[in-house]
Amino acid sequence: MLEVLGLDHWAEVAYFALVDGSPLSVGDLESRTGIEHDALKGALVRLEDRGLISRMAGRPVRYAALPPENAVEVLLLARERDIQRVRALAQRLADRHRKARAGRDSTPLIEVITGPDGVARCGQQLFRRAEHEIRGIDAPPYAQTIDGSMVNSSTAIEDRRVRSRFIHARDAFSRPDATLRIERDIAAGEEVRFLPEAPMKMVLADDQAGLIPLLATPRVLDSCILVHPSALLDALSALFETLWQHAQPFRPGGPADDEAGEFASEEERRIVSLLATGLPDEAIARQLGVGHRTVQRRVQALLVRLGASSRFQAGVLAASRGWWLPGGPE
Incomplete structure (x- = not known):
């Protein structure tokens, strides 16, 4: 102390x-x-x-x-x-x-940041310097500092009046704790949407700076480009807003009732939410911390309960009943 x-x-x-x-x-x-x-x-x-x-x-x-x-x-x-x-x-x-x-002779509009620790700390600095809004596209791989800490937007802007909007690619759900982390971010006030695929990782701090991977499809996030105000930064901002309009809101499982007075269990709502992202049963099992066969049984029971013949139809019927899931009305 x-x-x-x-x-x-x-x-x-x-x-x-x-x-x-x-x-x-x-x-x-x-x-x-x-x-x-x-x-x-x-x-x-x-x-x-x-x-x-x-x-x-x-x-x-x-x-x-x-x-x-x-x-x-x-x-x-x-x-x-x-x-x-x-x-x-x-x-x-x-x-x-x-x-x-x-x-x-000329001011550089971009800087190359190297090393996982350098990339992670640069991301943390962008979160801290934002005064109005943080925007980003979240997808693997992830960088972390030497002490093992991960870059987290909701923690970095906690107790500050900074809006946070993030788009998550389906690959982001490959991490076992991804759903819980996203639900914590939403509880902290972050707006979250998802897409089946995302063109790149991205973090934008206001309209002053952006961070994107140096490689299009990196296997390890050990190099990034820090973009200063420029036409490139404007293009990244426009790309994010276009993707945001096409992305679907992610709504975590939680108490919600439908107009008919019927309640979906918390587990059912979480399964429906993850089904709507397009995740296979194996990935859903990892997110819920249960066995693969357990998820298969739960999914089959949902299909029967909803009278659905496919996963997609189950999502549509669940939305029509007012269950809280991705893609529902905001």
């Missing part, structure tokens, strides 16, 4: 021990914390340097914690001043960067 103040684990353990009790000698602290002698001595030096503890008069030397509300506040203020200086430096560097680019 105190790492933000520049304290390591041993310094934090020693400090908490002093806060919780009366002044202690080095030997007392060793017994109470289990920290080795040399590590403890170094931790005490760091705590003393930061004004969190003080030495008591007498022998042996004992250490006492200074009032945390004052000592910690001083360190926080110092850290805030450091952050302000770094921000000011970042602004100066940004100005220098813009001036350097303006001095070239």
Whole structure:
């Protein structure tokens, strides 16, 4: 917790021990914390340097914690001043960067981003810089940062008044947790539609930047093109809006009743929703976390219940009954 103040684990353990009790000698602290002698001595030096503890008069030397509300506040203020200086430096560097680019013969309209970590972090930056709207086409493969975190639009714009619209290709449902993730995004306010196929992955931040794969059909997302305001970015925006008009809304399973008073179970609605995307039984089973034969039995029961002779007809009949599924009225 105190790492933000520049304290390591041993310094934090020693400090908490002093806060919780009366002044202690080095030997007392060793017994109470289990920290080795040399590590403890170094931790005490760091705590003393930061004004969190003080030495008591007498022998042996004992250490006492200074009032945390004052000592910690001083360190926080110092850290805030450091952050302000770094921000000011970042602004100066940004100005220098813009001036350097303006001095070239031509300003590059695209940048190539390489490495899965670089691609993932660039995507995160686009989400954070958006002020009005994030738009995107979601399809495999996916990049992730070195620490394993994935790029997620709804998390990045949480608590911000930024509209989020995403089109998911059918291939996006190949991941076992895809449906749950999409349902969480919808619950967070994201608008989601789906298409059987998508021409490319894409992320657009307002009308200021776009990110697309360097290769048309990458097997691994380790290189992307960052597109700045240009005719290319305008074309990507127009492509998204055209696809959005043709895509069908994805409506997750949830409580809904029809005009006749008949209720579809949550599992039935989720199956119908996934059927409408065109997923085969094996993929639906992965999304629901059940066996393939279980899905086959559920699908057959739905066909019988709806009086349908095909999956497509089942979707049409379910929509006519008011069940909540993709392609229904908005």
